[in-house]
Amino acid sequence: MQANKPRSNRGARCQGDDDGCYPDQDGPGSTVSLCGADLDDIPHLRDWVPDLQEHENPLKQHPAYRTRNNDYFINPGDVVTQQVVVNMDRPREPTHFRRAGPREKVVFAGEEVRAAIVTCGGLCPGLNTVVRELVFSLWQQYHVHDILGIDGGYRGFYAKNTIQLDPKKVGDIHKRGGTFLGTSRGGHETTKIVNSLEDRGINQVYIIGGDGTQRGALAIHKEVVRRGLKVAVAGIPKTIDNDIAVIDKSFGFDTAVEEAQRAINAAHVEAESVENGLGVVKLMGRYSGYIAMYATLASRDVDICLIPEVPFTLEGPGGLHRYVERRLRENGHMVIVIAEGAGQELMAADTTGTDMSGNKLLKDVGLWLSQNLKDHFTQHTKQVLNLKYIDPTYMIRAIPSNASDNVYCTLLAHSAVHGLMAGYTGYTVGPVNGRHAYIPIERVIASQNRVNVNDRMWARLVSSTQQPEFTFSEAGDDSSAKPTPEPAPEPSHEPARRPPVPVGRTTNNGAADTNSALVASMGGGGVGDVPPATTGTVSFDNDYGAAAQETAAAAMLEGARKDK
Template identity: 70%
Template sequence: MGVFSKSQMKIVTGDAGYVLEDVPHLSDYIPDLLTYSNPLQDYPAYSVVRQYFVDADDTVAQKIVVHKSSPRGTHFRRAGPRQKVCFESDEVHACIVTCGGLCPGLNTVIREIVCGLYHMYGVNKILGIEGGYMGFYARNTIPLTPRVVNDIHKRGGTILGTSRGGHDTSKIVDSIQDRGINQVYIIGGDGTQKGASVIYEEIKRRGLKVAVAGIPKTIDNDIPVIDKSFGFDTAVEEAQRAINAAHVEAESIENGIGVVKLMGRYSGFIAMYATLASRDVDCCLIPESPFYLEGKGGLFEFMEKRLKENGHMVIVIAEGAGQELLSESMHSMDQQDASGNKLLQDVGLWISHRIKDHFTKQSKMVINLKYIDPTYMIRAIPSNASDNVYCTLLAQSAVHGAMAGYTGFTVGLVNGRHTYIPFQHITERQNKVVITDRMWARLLSSTNQPSFLSPKDIIEDKREEGPTPTQLLDGENCMDDKPASKEICSTR
């Protein structure tokens, strides 16, 4: 096999087009790095495991459905415990930080990092950094033990607190160095992972023996490569409650309309999956699918038809949908929050007013509209059972990787296998719903709503995407020809 560097990434090539996008290791820049036997070999819980450790050559394919003539393609290093570790248990001084917005499962990840380090590797020195990145140099720390974190998975939010922005690389690495921290676990979205990548680069430049591991967090499920982000299942499940309330309100009165706004600044995954799960939604509007209100084939025409047919309807709209239609928002298009996200107008409130105006002034039809915005309720709840299990495995994968000396990586599920992914692969773009794929077609079939696209739009969209084969899950062709942005299969 040949090894070479490309755009600061470790690339390993092999036969038949095999490409491994490897993650950095402390030995890349620390000469004569000592290694030790993994204490897991003496851990009673693992005594029943036939093979304790992941083989050094185990990798996970990014795409699992290929043609006969396809090259083996891109792979990532499989996560899990290694035979040799680069830290002795009493040497480890770890820290955990949470950044960005809230998401179900944050406390579960914190808990399982602490318990994994303590129980599996005998680590006793673990700090919680309060208040996000700025907490490294501006806030107190919290000593974390299994007793402290025992019940936190039952609560929403994060016991460490969080914030947006506050990233000062030099101050952060100075604090890490001054405190003697040698393992850093960073939980956050794409902006946070970009910050983690910069921290890793500075640590590498200084030649410090410090492992930096990221756990990707976004309720919107807009992180690329990975199958899904933690908290997403919980968000979709909780969104059902709001949709159900809107449906009950709408069907209980003549010409009732329920409008539900869900999270999804740039990606409409929550809205799409909540719509498919509920089966009570008549129209789903997401950022990736432009729509228009007036005229033939527009939203208002569809609403009039649906109200005449059923006497009620439910609309789900993602927070980032239709922003180009809000003329009032033009002055704020360039405004951003501390994380660099666009400040959006309330599209749910805006579209509710437009619907009322249309039916009052133009259609002369009496409607009863109820607007429900469960945004912060959804992200502030504890994670459900599915996400709790997922968070546990993500946390343990991060711990195994850091103990083995890997650094500058994000953990994630790729085609059902936990992997170590280079930061650059996670932060280079955002994952979005592709509206010329099967999943969106399934939604249109479920709701019977118009696509709001002309045949010309669809042809141009497909042409832009190109014929690159997609990542496929569960053996099903979830997405026809599309770029590397992923989609979760309906069978998952």
């Protein structure tokens, strides 16, 4: 059955009055006037379910949520703006999303709801908190007492592996890592899943997972629409890498950055305790280097941070080998943080195979880089190298969420429930500029969130680590060549900052699933998904700071001696 009216106004403004105000419906019986706005709207059950009945929101009778003016409920005209910084010389129409939260009217009565909750993909801190708060919101706020936990990911729908959930059963699961419901990769068969929803009378589905899982949620939603079912589907984005598009950040990210400090601190202690100590820490980040970047900034003990968005080379005067040699001579120890997706193009392209989600497998760049550095120092230098490699991947993603992530997961879960009870569907919930919004699933899966190396955050990192751009110089691979110092800049009141590297990359989806161990020397190893080839331009920069200044000073003294 086709929808009676399209809900999405993406790419064009609604036709409206001459004063530029454009009407749109917000749930049964209410009207929104969006002036000069591009509303990236979401579907509603009334688009394909005729004679949809509405009810008073039971929260109106809940003592905790009842206010004098009903201020707790979202105004039908409230939207969240995606662009909060506008260039006044080049203004453009902003994009808006519907603001998340409870509506005064709902289209589900509590006693008619049979809800299902499923977790898919890899583990992430906060999964259990989301599950717990979904149950509590349904049970306590909307009097829904038929809640099913789908065991083992998508295939649990048609395998009929379910757990009956209630507040007592999930009361303390937020204190544990992992997922109470179990998870898996793959297993998405749209027809079999929707058949199961029909057979079992499930009419609300909450799907927690990354971009691949959200693609599955969209497929379920489209099949539900095709069949004309009164089934509402909500996605809750989950990725520890923080690579979900549109939203401010993903849950579990803060916890991951906090826990990564332990590994970096251990690497720093090991490195500074021995002669020429080098600590190498591999962190999550298949295509996005956010965890590595933020953990490095938080630590301030890191000398080099390598992420997928910035290519690097090993050999030559502008390569990583030369800089590590110099840094160890100057400081006696150093720490390198590398994201799991960095440097994949430098390793032999002999990896084949995919995981259960169809993602190509990554090679362990941490082990590879550690062995490469050991080989270089053994074969080309007389320096001793004491290298310690630490891979805390599973230790980080398997822990319970911290306080800030617990609060964040609560808001995500409650927002998802409010939306489905009001009849909205086919959306992902998340914060946009600090306000929770309902975002069309298509927008979330259209791209991945990547570190912008032209942004000030990356500049702050480079300023902290003082690392150069590890790129090929004009001197090629001649290891005897010396870096050419750049001309001294004009005096400035602004602090010096190395220009970031503009890089473009093509991405595909996939969630990290790497091996993890705390390794004192060499060991462990894991696999994941091979990132696509890197494209774009990089600038050449062989100025290694103090060392380059020494070279320049020596050249000046030599020139002065010859002049005499």
